[in-house]
Amino acid sequence: KAGVTQTPRYLIKTRGQQVTLSCSPISGHRSVSWYQQTPGQGLQFLFEYFSETQRNKGNFPGRFSGRQFSNSRSEMNVSTLELGDSALYLCASSDQGQPMNTEAFFGQGTRLTVV
Amino acid sequence: SQELEQSPQSLIVQEGKNLTINCTSSKTLYGLYWYKQKYGEGLIFLMMLQKGGEEKSHEKITAKLDEKKQQSSLHITASQPSHAGIYLCGADIGGQNFVFGPGTRLSVLP
Numbered sequence: 501k502a503g504v505t506q507t508p509r510y511l512i513k514t515r516g517q518q519v520t521l522s523c524s525p526i527s528g529h530r531s532v533s534w535y536q537q538t539p540g541q542g543l544q545f546l547f548e549y550f551s552e553t554q555r556n557k558g559n560f561p562g563r564f565s566g567r568q569f570s571n572s573r574s575e576m577n578v579s580t581l582e583l584g585d586s587a588l589y590l591c592a593s594s595d596q597g598q599p600m601n602t603e604a605f606f607g608q609g610t611r612l613t614v615v
Numbered sequence: 616s617q618e619l620e621q622s623p624q625s626l627i628v629q630e631g632k633n634l635t636i637n638c639t640s641s642k643t644l645y646g647l648y649w650y651k652q653k654y655g656e657g658l659i660f661l662m663m664l665q666k667g668g669e670e671k672s673h674e675k676i677t678a679k680l681d682e683k684k685q686q687s688s689l690h691i692t693a694s695q696p697s698h699a700g701i702y703l704c705g706a707d708i709g710g711q712n713f714v715f716g717p718g719t720r721l722s723v724l725p
Binding site: 544 | 705
């Protein structure tokens with residue numbers, strides 16, 4: 501089974517731009533969650549999608565949005581980038597509903613740098 | 616403040632030594648998970664604990680959950696350089712809110 505694939509691995513963007521990150525979950529998994537990891541705040545939950553619907557959402561501004569497609573692939577979008585958005589963005593997939601009720605598999609992450 | 620606290624923040628041990636990492640929650644735990652992360656990479660699932668008193672082992676790593684204390688410990692026996700990394704605990708604290716601890720950075724000296 502292929503693992504969770506995140507693209508791109510690295511990204512450099514300028515303040516004010518927008519960015520789209522992609523996550524392909526493990527085949528058969530319907531739940532995809534997104535996390536932001538920074539040295540200061542640690543790992544923080546962004547949102548979770550299950551069968552194309554956003555089911556859970558963390559405490560992030562509306563600039564952070566996402567969607568999930570019928571094949572379970574998910575994209576995360578950040579608009580009007582700020583320097584503080586520089587982080588490692590991780591996605592996790594699981595075969596059941598809420599990812600923390602079962603083993604969640606994480607991708608390698610996308611490291612976003614905003615300059 | 617963080618809902619999950621981990622101690623110690625960092626740990627340096629000699630190869631072969633045992634060590635323990637703790638994770639304490641300020642809220643009721645509905646499930647506690649341990650992950651390992653190599654710097655800048657994804658998380659590797661280690662163990663999931665869901666019942667008070669539950670203890671699980673995988674190779675040389677053992678994790679326990681003390682529901683009353685809202686605490687979990689991760690114990691590594693006879694540490695090896697391959698155990699080095701950042702250990703994170705994660706938890707479902709209710710309200711569909713998933714949180715992680717700040718992590719414990721482990722270095723194992725050969």
